[in-house]
Amino acid sequence: MADTKREIERKYEATDATRLPDLSRVAGVGRVVQRGVTELDAVYHDTADLRLAAGSLTLRRRTGGADEGWHLKFPVATGIRDELHEPLADTLPRSFAALLRSRLRHDEPAPVVRLLTSRDVRHLTAADGTLLAEVAVDTVCAERLAGEGTGATATWTEIEVELADDGDPAFLDAVEKRLRKAGVRPSDSPSKLARALAETTPVREGKGRKKDAPHTAGDHVLAYVREQIQAIVDRDPAVRRDLPDSVHKMRVATRRLRSAFKTYRTILDREVTDPVGAELKWLAGELGVDRDQEVLDDRLTTRIEELPGTLVLGPVRGRLKIWSAARRTGSRRKVVAVLDGDRYLALLDTLDALSADPPLRPAATRAPAEALPRAVLKDYKKLARRMDRALEQPPGPERDAAMHEARKAAKRARYAGDAARPALGKPAKRFAKRMKAVQSVLGDHQDSVVARDALRTLAIQSHAAGETAFTWGLLYGREEASAEARERELPEVWERASGPALRADLKH
Structure with missing residues (x-):
C-alpha cells in the first residue's frame, strides 16, 4: 500500500x-x-x-x-x-x-x-x-x-x-x-x-469560452446524468482506498443515475437506458453488501450503548463483533474485485458512450417548465399509491413490505426533485425536501425491520453457545417499539408532504 x-x-x-x-x-x-x-x-x-x-x-x-x-x-x-x-x-x-x-x-x-x-x-x-x-x-x-x-x-x-x-x-x-x-x-x-x-497550450480563437447554460429539458436531464456518471468515476479511488463513507457515496450515485433513467423516460430512450440501469442495479448490489452491514453494525452498537450497564448481560459486544466479522469477511476484497472486473469497466465505457451520444427523445427539446414537472409528478403519484397501500395494511410483515416499497418510491421521487432543481428552482427544492422527510421515516422503519431479524439471529446464536439471550430480546423489543413509533408518525408526515399545494407549487 x-x-x-x-x-x-x-x-x-x-x-x-x-x-x-x-x-x-x-x-x-x-x-x-x-x-x-x-x-x-x-x-x-x-x-x-x-x-x-x-x-x-x-x-x-x-x-x-x-x-x-x-x-x-x-x-x-x-x-x-x-x-x-x-x-x-x-x-x-x-x-x-x-x-x-x-x-x-x-x-x-x-x-x-x-x-x-x-x-x-x-x-x-x-x-x-x-x-x-x-x-x-x-x-x-x-x-x-x-x-x-x-x-x-x-x-x-x-x-x-x-x-x-x-x-x-x-x-x-x-x-x-x-x-x-x-x-x-x-x-x-x-x-x-x-x-x-x-x-x-496555444491560444485558439473561440477556445476557452464558457459552455452554454442548460436550455431545454434534455439539457437539464443530461447535466444531472453526467454529474452522477462523474461521481461514480470520482468515488472509485476512494472506495479502493477504503475511505470513510466512500462506498455509500458511490452507491448513491449509481442509484441516482438509475432513478433518473426511470423518471425521465420521456427525455431519454428507455430502450437504451434500461439495460444500463440493470447494470447499475448490479453494481449497487455489489457495493451494498459491505455498506448494509456497516449501517446495521452502527445501529446495533448504538442501541447497546444506550442501555444501562445492568441490562447488558453476557458477552454482548463480543458476540456482535464475531457475528459482524463473519458476515463481512472478504467483503472489501469482493468490492475491489468488482471494480477490477471487466463487467464494471464495460459499464463505465457504456456510460461514457451514453454521455457522448445521449439517446434523446423528442420531448427533450421541450422547455424544462413543461417536461420536468410532469415526470416528477408521475413519480409522486406512484409514491402516493404505495403510501395508500402501506397505510391500509394492518401491522405485520405485509405492512413492513409495503412500507419498504413506499420507501423506495419516496427515494426516487426525492431524486427526481433533486434532478429538476437547477431548472425549476425552489419548488423542486421544497418537493425534494418533503419527499426526504417521508423517506427518512420509512427508512428508519426498514432499518428496524432489518435490525430485528439480526437480533433474533444473535439471540439464537447466544442461546446455542450457552449465553444469556436477555439483552438481545430486550433490544428486539425496543426495535419493535421504534417501528411502531414510525408507523404512528408516518400518516402525519405524509399529510404534510402531500398537501394540496404540492402539485400547484411544482407546476408554477
Whole structure:
C-alpha cells in the first residue's frame, strides 16, 4: 500500500525580484531555518486528452529531494490534497494504476509535461523546534512533452507554504497575512501542472469560452446524468482506498443515475437506458453488501450503548463483533474485485458512450417548465399509491413490505426533485425536501425491520453457545417499539408532504 500524506498548502505569485518578508515575525514562529536549495526533476503523466488533469489529479515521477519517486495526488478541498507516494521505478506502480483505472480505462498514461524546479526551502519552527510549516521559493522551467504545444516552454517563480503534519490550518492565515503585507499575492493556478499546461497550450480563437447554460429539458436531464456518471468515476479511488463513507457515496450515485433513467423516460430512450440501469442495479448490489452491514453494525452498537450497564448481560459486544466479522469477511476484497472486473469497466465505457451520444427523445427539446414537472409528478403519484397501500395494511410483515416499497418510491421521487432543481428552482427544492422527510421515516422503519431479524439471529446464536439471550430480546423489543413509533408518525408526515399545494407549487 502506498504511503499517504495529507498536503495542505498555499501558492503565491513571485518574480526573480521577490524577496520573502521576515517570517520570524509571524505569530507562533520562533525561528526561520534555512534548509538550502534542492533540484527537482519531475515528469507528469496523463492520457492524450488530459483526463487526469481534467479531474484535478496529478501523477508524476520525480527525482531529487527526500521524497523522490512516484506521486499521485487527489483533490480533497481547495488547497488540500491527499498525496500518495511509491518508490522510484521505471514503470507506473500497480497500486497507482488500480486507483486510476476508472479514469484511464484501456489507456496508459504517458509523459505530458516535464518540470525542472530549483527549490529554496525554509522551515518555520516554534520556539521548541516543532516544525510549523515549510516555505519554498520555486524557480520553475516547464516543457510540454505531448499534445498541443509540444516543445513549448514556460518559466516562472512561485512561493509555496505547506503546513506541517497535524498543524493548525489557521497558521497558514497568519503566514499569508505577512506575505500580503509584503506585496505577495496568491497564485491563480491551483498547481504547477495546471500552470504549465495553461502556459504551453496555444491560444485558439473561440477556445476557452464558457459552455452554454442548460436550455431545454434534455439539457437539464443530461447535466444531472453526467454529474452522477462523474461521481461514480470520482468515488472509485476512494472506495479502493477504503475511505470513510466512500462506498455509500458511490452507491448513491449509481442509484441516482438509475432513478433518473426511470423518471425521465420521456427525455431519454428507455430502450437504451434500461439495460444500463440493470447494470447499475448490479453494481449497487455489489457495493451494498459491505455498506448494509456497516449501517446495521452502527445501529446495533448504538442501541447497546444506550442501555444501562445492568441490562447488558453476557458477552454482548463480543458476540456482535464475531457475528459482524463473519458476515463481512472478504467483503472489501469482493468490492475491489468488482471494480477490477471487466463487467464494471464495460459499464463505465457504456456510460461514457451514453454521455457522448445521449439517446434523446423528442420531448427533450421541450422547455424544462413543461417536461420536468410532469415526470416528477408521475413519480409522486406512484409514491402516493404505495403510501395508500402501506397505510391500509394492518401491522405485520405485509405492512413492513409495503412500507419498504413506499420507501423506495419516496427515494426516487426525492431524486427526481433533486434532478429538476437547477431548472425549476425552489419548488423542486421544497418537493425534494418533503419527499426526504417521508423517506427518512420509512427508512428508519426498514432499518428496524432489518435490525430485528439480526437480533433474533444473535439471540439464537447466544442461546446455542450457552449465553444469556436477555439483552438481545430486550433490544428486539425496543426495535419493535421504534417501528411502531414510525408507523404512528408516518400518516402525519405524509399529510404534510402531500398537501394540496404540492402539485400547484411544482407546476408554477
